[in-house]
C-alpha cells in the first residue's frame with residue numbers, strides 16, 4: 133500500500149498517473165498548497181523540501197515503510213518496484229532516464245518560471261517572461277525533434293519519461309507558449325492523453341476534493357513512519 137501526498141499540479145499528476153498506470157493500491161492524501169500544509173513539520177519529515185508530491189510505501193524494499201520525495205525519484209522508485217514503465221534493457225533504461233532528467237531539470241523548471249512570470253508576477257517583467265518562454269519553447273522543440281523519430285520518449289515503449297513530461301507539456305497554454313509547427317509533439321500529446329490511466333491521474337485529487345487538516349494528516353503519517 134502506498135500513501136500519496138499530492139495536489140492538482142503537474143508534478144503531482146506525474147505520480148497519480150504512474151500509480152494509475154501500475155494499478156497499485158494507494159491512499160490519497162490531498163495537500164492543499166494554499167493552506168501551507170506542505171510546510172508543516174510532520175510533512176517535512178516526509179519531504180524536507182516542503183513540496184508535493186511525496187509518497188510513503190508501507191512495504192519498502194526491506195519491508196519497512198519508506199518515504200520518497202521528488203517526482204522523478206518517485207517515478208523511478210515505482211518503476212523499479214514493479215518492473216514496469218521502464219525498458220528492461222540497460223540501454224533503453226538509460227534513454228528513458230535521460231528524458232526523465234530532461235523533464236526534471238529543464239522543461240518543468242523553465243515552464244514553471246514562464247508560468248509564474250507570465251501569469252502571476254505582480255509586476256510584468258518583459259525580460260523574465262521572454263527568457264523563460266523562449267527557453268520553454270526551445271525545450272518543446274527538442275521534444276518535438278525526438279518524437280519525429282520515435283513514438284515515445286524512450287523509443288517504442290511508453291515509460292515514466294512520457295509520464296513525467298505529459299502534465300507539463302500539456303499545460304503549454306498556462307505558460308503562454310505556442311505549439312505551432314510542433315506536429316510530432318502534438319500527436320504524442322494526443323496519444324498519451326487517450327490513455328485511461330492518464331485521464332484518471334490528471335483528475336487526482338478531484339476538483340471538489342477537500343484536503344483534511346494538517347493535524348489529521350500528521351497523525352496518520354506519524355503512525356506510518358514510526
Ligand SMILES: N[C@@H](CCC(=O)N[C@@H](CS)C(=O)NCC(=O)O)C(=O)O
Pocket residue numbers: 141142143144165170182183184185201202203204
Ligand atoms: N522538484 C520537485 C518540485 C516539486 C514542486 O515544485 N511542487 C510544487 C507543486 S508542482 C509545490 O509543492 N509547491 C508548493 C510550495 O512551493 O510550497 C518535484 O519534482 O517533486
